[in-house]
Amino acid sequence: MNPLKTGNWRIVVSLFLLQAVVFAVGYFKGEVDTATLYCATILLGALYGGYALGIQSAATATTLFIYTTVSGHGLAPALFWLKYGVDVVFMLALGAVVGRLTDDQRAVTKRSLHDALTGLYNRGHLNEQLHAEIDRSQRHGHPLSVLMIDIDHFKSFNDRHGHQRGDAVLRQVAHVLRTRSRSSDVPCRYGGEEFSVILTETPLTGCQVVGDRLRTEIANSTLYSPGIAEKVTISIGAAQLTSDMKDAEALLKAADQALYQAKQQGRDRVVLAQQTPSESVAPEGKSGEGT
Known part of the structure; x- marks a missing residue:
């Protein structure tokens, strides 16, 4: 995750x-050893932004650290520079290693929540999210x-075209489900073609609006796969x-x-579950319809 690309530039x-x-x-x-302070900023960058921000923050920190060291000490004994050289290498390694581990951990988390084929949330996340909602x-x-x-037929x-x-x-x-749903909605792959x-x-009433929009979008689109162009509908x-x-x-x-x-x-339609007005958790007038 690159924070600059996701809009978290602040x-x-x-x-x-x-x-x-x-x-x-x-x-x-000049008497303050800033290496530890710089390492803290690098660690924050790597933990938040992964490898990309970890490397960026490490590069900036080492540049500032080297400039401060050179301007403050000029020519110094070799042992002094060896110590600061180790600090620089450690900062760069810290940003790279922690950033990579952060990216790997996020990738594992994403795989556990998402369906590998479609990229939507999987059934496990659906159940967890639904309980919370x-x-x-x-x-x-x-x-x-x-x-x-359900995808019709x-x-x-x-059978005709292969898996x-x-x-x-x-x-x-x-x-279509991902791009046409509202940001607050949670589209998931339930299993198979569902x-x-x-x-x-x-x-x-909002379900009717959202459902008809999704159904119409798919029915009016030609879903292409290699070598064929065929209409697909959903129920x-x-x-x-x-x-x-x-x-x-x-x-x-x-x-x-x-x-x-x-x-x-007959398929290619939206059907609402039957209920009486008194059964709903909240009167429909208290909330806007889905759009």
């Missing part, structure tokens, strides 16, 4: 300002809904959290039953 600027303060301390207070919804009385999505598509082309379609459907989207702050079942649903499994089951009805009614 933290990067703060880091280099901190190094400037260390430089000033070393320059005007249910707790929040019940605590604050905000609506929460889930979409269950996907098995026959695989590699089927995988290409899965990735393209996932791309996907799920957690819709926060969204009642059933969607939607359910809103109600007062009688005690856990994530109950909400997913309601959405899955609505998905079954969508397939029974």
Whole structure:
């Protein structure tokens, strides 16, 4: 993760300002050994920004450190320079090693949360996130809904064109879900050709809006895979959290039953789970619809 690319430039600027303060301390207070202070800034950069920021902060720190040392001591005994040379090497190694370890740890975490084929969150993360959102919804009385999505006739598509082309379609459907969902929504791959989207702050009427938008986007797009160009449609079942649903499994089951009805009614449609107005966690008028 490069903070400059992700828009967290304020933290990067703060880091280099901190190094400037260390430089000033070393320059005007020559008796202060600033190596430890510089190492602290390098460590912060590597832990926050990974290898890229770790190396950047280490390069800046060593440059400032060398300048301060040369201007403050001029020609000095060889043992003195050996000590400061070791400090410089340690700073560079600290930024590189800790930064690389940070990147590796983040990569492992990402693999544990994401589906390898589509890049969406996996089912394990879906369950974890849904439990957290249910707790929040019940605590604050905000609506929460889930979409269950199935690619229509996907098995026959695989039989006709092979699994590699089927995988290409899965990735393209996932791309639509990722790019057309709101930032607060959580699109996931549920398994096989099924996907799920957690819709926060969204009642059933909002599910209809979001579901129709996703369904239309995919139905009107030609999903290309190597050597073929074929239309693909999806069926969607939607359910809103109600007062009688005690856990994530109950909400997913309601959405899955609505998905079954969508397939029974001819596919390429959105079906909402049946509920009475009194069942919803919060009145629909208290929250805006999904967009």
